[in-house]
Amino acid sequence: MAITALNQEPELKQYTLSILVRNHAGVLSHVAGLFTRRGYNIESISAGITERSDITRITIVVTGDHKILEQVLKQCQKLVDVIKIASLKYNESVTRELAIISVNARHENRSKIIEIADVFSANIVDMAEDAIILEVVGNARRINSIIQLLSPFGIEDIARTGVVALAYRSQIPPIN
Amino acid sequence: MRKTGAEIVVELLQHYGVDLVFGYPGGTIMPVYDALYHSGLRHILARHEQGACHAADGYARATGKTGVVIATSGPGATNLVTGLATAYMDSVPLIAITGQVPTFAIGTDSFQEADIYGITIPITKYNYLVKDVAKLAETFAEAFYIARTGRPGPVLIDIPKDVQLASTEYAPVAQADIPLLKYTPEPQYEFDAQLDELVLLLRAAKRPVLFVGGGAVISNASVGIHRLARKLSLPVTNTLIANGVFPSQDPLSLGMAGMHGTRYANEAIFASDLLIAAGARFDDRVTGKIAEFAQRAKIVHIDIDPAEVGKVVPVDLSIIGNLKDVLDGLLAKLEAVDFEPQTKWLGQIKEWKEKYPLTYTQSASIIKPQCVIQTISELTQGEAIITTGVGQHQMWASLYCDHRHPKHFITSGGLGTMGFCVPSGIGAQLGCPDKLVVTITGDGSFQMNLQELATAAYYNIPVKIVILNNGYLGMVRQWQEMFFERRYSETHLEDGNPDFVMVAKGFGLEAFRVTRPEEVRPTLAMAFALPGPVVIDCRVEKEENVWPMIPTGGTVKDTIEH
Ligand SMILES: Cc1ncc(C[n+]2csc(CCOP(=O)(O)OP(=O)(O)O)c2C)c(N)n1
Numbered sequence: 032m033a034i035t036a037l038n039q040e041p042e043l044k045q046y047t048l049s050i051l052v053r054n055h056a057g058v059l060s061h062v063a064g065l066f067t068r069r070g071y072n073i074e075s076i077s078a079g080i081t082e083r084s085d086i087t088r089i090t091i092v093v094t095g096d097h098k099i100l101e102q103v104l105k106q107c108q109k110l111v112d113v114i115k116i117a118s119l120k121y122n123e124s125v126t127r128e129l130a131i132i133s134v135n136a137r138h139e140n141r142s143k144i145i146e147i148a149d150v151f152s153a154n155i156v157d158m159a160e161d162a163i164i165l166e167v168v169g170n171a172r173r174i175n176s177i178i179q180l181l182s183p184f185g186i187e188d189i190a191r192t193g194v195v196a197l198a199y200r201s202q203i204p205p206i207n
Numbered sequence: 208m209r210k211t212g213a214e215i216v217v218e219l220l221q222h223y224g225v226d227l228v229f230g231y232p233g234g235t236i237m238p239v240y241d242a243l244y245h246s247g248l249r250h251i252l253a254r255h256e257q258g259a260c261h262a263a264d265g266y267a268r269a270t271g272k273t274g275v276v277i278a279t280s281g282p283g284a285t286n287l288v289t290g291l292a293t294a295y296m297d298s299v300p301l302i303a304i305t306g307q308v309p310t311f312a313i314g315t316d317s318f319q320e321a322d323i324y325g326i327t328i329p330i331t332k333y334n335y336l337v338k339d340v341a342k343l344a345e346t347f348a349e350a351f352y353i354a355r356t357g358r359p360g361p362v363l364i365d366i367p368k369d370v371q372l373a374s375t376e377y378a379p380v381a382q383a384d385i386p387l388l389k390y391t392p393e394p395q396y397e398f399d400a401q402l403d404e405l406v407l408l409l410r411a412a413k414r415p416v417l418f419v420g421g422g423a424v425i426s427n428a429s430v431g432i433h434r435l436a437r438k439l440s441l442p443v444t445n446t447l448i449a450n451g452v453f454p455s456q457d458p459l460s461l462g463m464a465g466m467h468g469t470r471y472a473n474e475a476i477f478a479s480d481l482l483i484a485a486g487a488r489f490d491d492r493v494t495g496k497i498a499e500f501a502q503r504a505k506i507v508h509i510d511i512d513p514a515e516v517g518k519v520v521p522v523d524l525s526i527i528g529n530l531k532d533v534l535d536g537l538l539a540k541l542e543a544v545d546f547e548p549q550t551k552w553l554g555q556i557k558e559w560k561e562k563y564p565l566t567y568t569q570s571a572s573i574i575k576p577q578c579v580i581q582t583i584s585e586l587t588q589g590e591a592i593i594t595t596g597v598g599q600h601q602m603w604a605s606l607y608c609d610h611r612h613p614k615h616f617i618t619s620g621g622l623g624t625m626g627f628c629v630p631s632g633i634g635a636q637l638g639c640p641d642k643l644v645v646t647i648t649g650d651g652s653f654q655m656n657l658q659e660l661a662t663a664a665y666y667n668i669p670v671k672i673v674i675l676n677n678g679y680l681g682m683v684r685q686w687q688e689m690f691f692e693r694r695y696s697e698t699h700l701e702d703g704n705p706d707f708v709m710v711a712k713g714f715g716l717e718a719f720r721v722t723r724p725e726e727v728r729p730t731l732a733m734a735f736a737l738p739g740p741v742v743i744d745c746r747v748e749k750e751e752n753v754w755p756m757i758p759t760g761g762t763v764k765d766t767i768e769h
Contacts, residue, residue, distance in 0.1 A: 105514035111333040114389040
């Protein structure tokens with residue numbers, strides 16, 4: 032029962048797309064614009080140059096249904112600047128995001144917050160009389176959990192980078 | 208040799224074989240106009256940038272070459288928007304060159320600054336803002352390559368004034384030197400196996416239909432379509448912009464399909480068991496209700512653009528490639544195969560043609576718009592290039608013209624741009640000086656871009672402009688009649704219309720008015736024989752409707768005949 036529930040395809044799914052593009056000033060507008068125009072919601076987008084300064088990797092997390100995804104991938108592939116595009120499977124890729132969280136930390140709560148930070152290997156990067164700023168790295172689930180645990184103390188601000196991802200190189204044989 | 212950016216632009220245009228450009232000058236593009244001055248490159252001064260853009264489009268559609276339009280920054284550039292979107296929707300190769308404020312002023316809301324790069328991202332195949340004069344050669348190499356190849360489309364190059372004035376060593380860039388371009392105009396998919404599959408489908412089909420679209424015009428696939436239809440006795444239907452790919456008088460022709468298509472084309476698609484779409488993109492004006500479109504048929508989709516496959520309708524077999532090559536491959540495979548014509552199916556189609564012919568009520572006292580179009584077609588024997596505006600007259604031109612050749616019916620299909628008529632006629636005429644070009648338009652469409660009459664008069668471009676003047680925004684009025692209980696909200700033009708004959712004469716054109724059916728033929732014949740541009744104002748039946756019609760989202764069963 033539990034297993035079938037996990038395998039069930041929900042109507043709307045999140046996809047992590049990794050797109051290599053020619054690096055120039057307007058390329059992000061070209062790519063991002065395509066997604067919004069074709070009715071796809073961008074959850075996060077991040078971009079940075081690769082080992083070659085003339086190539087940028089854009090990582091986009093989108094939600095939508097599978098049929099539209101196929102169409103958007105084809106449209107995206109067609110963009111003149113796109114060199115390569117891949118839809119990364121969650122269990123076949125390293126997926127990371129960084130969040131900086133500013134949380135209220137009155138004296139009596141400090142140790143509790145530090146304890147949570149420890150569990151998540153989050154760095155404390157700033158500490159004031161009544162506030163702490165943490166930095167945490169992980170997949171979306173990990174970041175969402177620390178946010179959830181910290182919210183009772185009162186989160187003042189969050190900055191998230193959006194997901195970056197790469198497909199695994201190693202191959203693990205299936206367990207039988 | 209050192210040259211300025213502006214000189215390089217002009218040299219590059221000549222390098223890529225451009226012999227004619229359309230445009231309109233202004234502050235930030237003045238260096239380019241200065242470089243044009245002694246260049247010998249022919250420039251046609253339109254009277255509005257939209258007119259220039261549609262003219263470049265008409266030129267491109269009539270000749271198969273790449274059209275070029277030049278405009279200044281800000282309002283000049285934004286005036287190109289409708290023209291670019293029109294070309295983009297119908298996959299027309301254009302290069303638009305715009306001036307931009309100097310690089311140091313970009314982003315300061317400086318005089319006549321508009322982010323035309325940002326504005327045109329969704330309506331161009333690709334676009335550029337060139338900030339370095341040394342990049343011009345490379346940019347133009349890419350731009351022409353992208354505009355012309357694969358599924359063609361408009362490409363915009365925005366050039367700040369200081370870049371036009373800066374100088375650099377100049378040498379044109381060979382195509383192969385374009386760095387990093389992964390753009391593949393014609394994905395080299397193998398389609399041999401798919402062709403075998405298609406042969407099997409064709410052999411099994413009892414009710415096959417060939418459905419051709421604009422891709423067939425672009426890839427010059429007319430001959431292949433012809434041979435395929437002949438070999439298999441395949442009935443052929445077409446989209447609006449594919450008129451002429453297959454001769455409309457051929458017994459196998461079903462004419463245009465869709466909302467205002469022929470009943471027999473729509474019946475055939477509905478009943479078919481194999482629909483082969485060749486360079487068509489299943490626009491909603493063709494499909495109507497998607498769920499019931501060709502619902503009994505296996506659908507085969509041949510297209511150069513992989514993103515078109517499965518976009519609107521699920522397909523059973525797709526073949527990605529240049530239609531001409533695909534057809535050549537298919538015909539080679541079919542050579543050894545004997546096909547019996549599907550006589551029962553052809554009989555059924557004949558029956559539909561007899562049962563549902565295209566008809567209208569003739570009149571001895573009032574000019575019928577359909578009759579004007581038939582007369583034009585008879586007088587020109589299907590050899591004229593026809594351009595149109597958008598509306599009822601466009602549909603009648605599509606339905607009642609004798610379409611004999613591809614690239615002879617030039618119309619804004621995808622965007623449906625009123626005002627395309629006159630400037631596209633001018634462009635087509637400049638591209639094909641030996642052809643008779645007839646622009647068929649409505650009184651509404653004519654008044655959008657009628658300033659281009661000055662262009663036609665000044666350069667003596669002998670386009671013949673026939674206005675089917677019904678005093679209404681006819682197509683909208685027809686919908687109001689049918690779906691809004693005859694509330695003719697803001698569609699009555701007659702009282703505000705100027706005297707088109709006087710207007711045309713004011714611009715320096717010959718002009719005639721026809722009000723009686725018996726005047727139509729002699730006036731048109733006389734006008735077509737004149738050496739210069741002419742406007743003919745035909746006062747036609749005011750509330751004539753376009754039939755047949757399948758209302759939005761309907762199927763052939765919902766066809767309204769009259
Ligand atoms: C630029 C533009 N504006 C509005 C429309 C909507 N529209 C479609 S057909 C039509 C009426 C066209 O009237 P006219 O050119 O007189 O042609 P008719 O239908 O009377 O033959 C209108 C307003 C359009 N297609 N294009």
